[in-house]
Amino acid sequence: MPRIGPRSSLRNDLQRALEFARHASLPCFVLGGGSNALLPERLAGVVLSSNDETVRIQGALVTVGAGALWDDLVAKTLKAGLFGLENLSSIPGTVGAAPIQNIGAYGVELDRFVVSVDAMDLHNAAAVKLKANDCEFSYRDSLFKRQPGRFVVTQMTLELKPRFEPILTYQDLQTLPAKITSSPAGLRQAIQSIRGKKLPDYRLQGNVGSFFKNPILAETEIQALRRDSVISSSAGTAQGKVSAAALIQAAALRDLRVGNAGISPKHHLVIENRGGATLNDIMTLAQLIQEKVQTRFGIDLEIEPQPLTPLYHAP
Ligand SMILES: Cc1cc2nc3c(=O)[nH]c(=O)nc-3n(C[C@H](O)[C@H](O)[C@H](O)COP(=O)(O)OP(=O)(O)OC[C@H]3O[C@@H](n4cnc5c(N)ncnc54)[C@H](O)[C@@H]3O)c2cc1C
Known part of the structure; x- marks a missing residue:
């Protein structure tokens, strides 16, 4: 797997890798x-990944290379006295992938901190700096996700907060004692612990986290789900978002499986590979879940992760 080097040699590295792939017809x-x-x-094929893990902090601005691990960045910024990323603790993966689906958790999404994203635009082989607005971020979505194969993210600049202001809008956080949520380290630890209990360990049982996006519904649809006790009357529905896990649970799909692909007993939104499941098993199971939720509630579940798309390179 070729590694994309520091920014100075980045364009050359990328072009060489693309050239190599072209010559090998891969x-x-x-x-x-x-x-x-x-x-x-x-x-x-040829798989590229960034090895740029540099983190530069200037005041409240943090510029970080695409190859850094996201959770290491969260830990580093808290240590540096910069706040905001606590709720995004323990999300697996790298900084370069974080803007692709605008990662989010516990009432916070990445886009609220993004100043700019640096990328190689393969449509014109140019290094570009996209301001947050140009990235077209929305719920688990971005320009990068909508134009797969076009951009290779190389670094990102975030603006964090010099003062800790906990964001506790998410239901699970509201019941935590103030002595925990009043410190950034306490809030981070609490989130790590909740995630540890709720999610299967992806290092032991392959999964991609949430398989479906939470659908965004009209108020009348939400009321109907509340009436039928599919979601509780107190369940949070920020911006009309309804828990896809609750729909899957209410449709009694827990034991559905295809080959060795099944729904995690820990979290209904997670499809897990119980050993040797193929991509086809996983996608067939996902489709079955979509069909059954559509039949039961008339609601379309959208798949969150993307199939891997080849990078564009000019013929
Ligand atoms: C247990 C578990 C829990 C999770 N919890 C959350 C959560 O709470 N919130 C959330 O939002 N997500 C969550 N996820 C999903 C995942 O962690 C994030 O989407 C993360 O950003 C993926 O990072 P990665 O480096 O592993 O990306 P990869 O899986 O390697 O790549 C994901 C996509 O991004 C593209 N990509 C990767 N790097 C770059 C780059 N440098 N430039 C351009 N494209 C790139 C890839 O081609 C691919 O399409 C979870 C996943 C797991 C397994």
């Missing part, structure tokens, strides 16, 4: 940690 892909990639059993 597709070229970019991957970070692989924690949100739907991978086939065999991948014939």
Whole structure:
């Protein structure tokens, strides 16, 4: 797996890798940690990944290379007295992949901190600096996700907060004692612990985290789900978002499986590979879940992770 080097040599490295792939008649892909990639059993091609893990802090601005691990960045910024990323603790993967689906958790999404994203635009082989607005971020979505194969993210600049202001809008956090949530380290630890209990360990049982996005519904649809006790009357529905896990649970799909792909007993939104499941098993199971939720509630579940798309390179 060729590694993309520091920014100065980046364009050359990328071009050489693309050239190499072209001569070998192979597709070229970019991957970070692989924690949100739907991978086939065999991948014939050249896979690029960034080894730029540099973190530069200037005041509240943090510029970080695409190859840094996201959770290491969270730890480093807290240590440096910069706040905001606590709720995004323990999300697996790299900084370069974080803007692709605008990672989010516990009431916070990445885009609220992004100043700019540096990338190589393969449509014109140019290094570009995209301001947050140009990235078209929305819920688990971005320009990068909508134009797969076009951009290779090389670094990102975030603006964090010099003062800790906990964000406790997410239901699980509201019940935590103030003595925990009043310190950034306490809040981070609490989130790590909740995640540890709620999610299966992806190092032991392959999974990509949430497999489906939470659907965004009209108020009348939400009321109907509340009436039928599919979601509780107190369940948070920020911006009309309804828990896809609750829909899967209410449709009694827990025991659904295809080959060795099944729904995690720890979290209904997670499809896990129980050993030897193929990409086809996983996608067939996902489709079954979509069909059954559609039949039961008339709601379409959208798949969150993307299939791996080859990088564009000019013919
Ligand atoms: C247990 C578990 C829990 C998770 N929890 C959350 C969560 O709470 N919130 C959340 O948002 N996500 C969550 N995820 C999903 C995942 O952690 C994030 O999407 C993460 O950003 C993926 O990082 P990665 O480096 O592993 O990306 P990869 O899986 O390697 O890549 C994901 C996609 O990004 C592309 N990509 C990777 N690097 C680059 C780059 N430098 N330039 C351009 N494209 C690139 C890849 O081609 C691929 O399409 C979870 C996943 C797991 C397994």
